[in-house]
Amino acid sequence: MARAATTSDAFNAVAEPRRREILNYLALQERPVGEIVAMLGLEQPSVSKHLRVLRDVGLVHVRRDGRQMLYRTNAEGIRPLHEWAGQFERFWEHQLARIKERAEKKMEKKTDSI
C-alpha cells in the first residue's frame, strides 16, 4: 500500500507546509483565491488544488461572490489535531520539570563549593 491520501483526514492535509500557510492566512479573514496565489507565490492551479484538499477534509469554508471564491479557515477542523497533541502535554511538562530540577541541583552544588 502507498501512503494515505492527503484527503483522508486533517492530519494528512496539514502535513503540507503550504496548506498550513493557507490556513494561517485564512484564519482572520476570508480571501479570494487570487490573494492566496499572490501571498504564496505559487501557480494558481496549485493553490486551487491545495484549497480543494482543505475543503475535502473540512478545514476551510467557501462561498462564491461573483466570479470570486472566498475561502476562510474552519478552525473547528483543526481541533482534533490540537486535542491529539494535547494528550502529550503532561509528558513534556514532566520532562521540563526534570530538566529544571537537575539544573537547580547543579546550582546548589556550585553554591556549596563557593
Add this chain to the structure above:
Amino acid sequence: MARAATTSDAFNAVAEPRRREILNYLALQERPVGEIVAMLGLEQPSVSKHLRVLRDVGLVHVRRDGRQMLYRTNAEGIRPLHEWAGQFERFWEHQLARIKERAEKKMEKKTDSI
C-alpha cells in the same frame, strides 16, 4: 515535485495513523519492538520502519537493552504541532460562542411566544 518525505518533520510523521498509535502507546512507558508489533498487528519490518521515521524526526527516543531496543515517545517533539494547532483555538472558541449566542436567541423567541 512529489509529496514531502515523512521524515521531513513531525507533521508528516504523525500523518500516518499507525505512527500516532505508536506514539500513544509509548507515551507512558518505554517498550521493546516486539510488544509494539503485537499491539499493532503489523509485520515486524513495517513497525521497524515506522519507528525509524519517528526516530528521524525526533518523536521517539531509543536505547538498547541486550538484544532489545526500547523505544519511548519524546513528547517534546509533539509540542510544535500542539502550538501550531493552538493558534486557532481562539477562532473555534469564537465560532462556538456565536453558535451558543444564536441558540440563546432562539430560546428567547420561544419564551416570548409562550
Add this chain to the structure above:
DNA sequence: TTGACATATTCCTATATGGGAATGTAATAT
C-alpha cells in the same frame, strides 16, 4: 452574444512512500 476575468480540473511526470518478503546484523545462550 462575445470577451474578459477568476477559478477549477485534467494531463503528465518525478518522487516518496508503506507493506510484504527476503536478508542482514547485533547480542545472548549453549
Add this chain to the structure above:
DNA sequence: ATATTACATTCCCATATAGGAATATGTCAA
C-alpha cells in the same frame, strides 16, 4: 564457535501525490 533471538535494512510494487502546462467552467461586462 554456533544457534537463536530481536531488530533493522533492502528489494519490489502499487499508489498518491505536488507542481507545471493546458484546458474547461462559471460569472460578469459591453
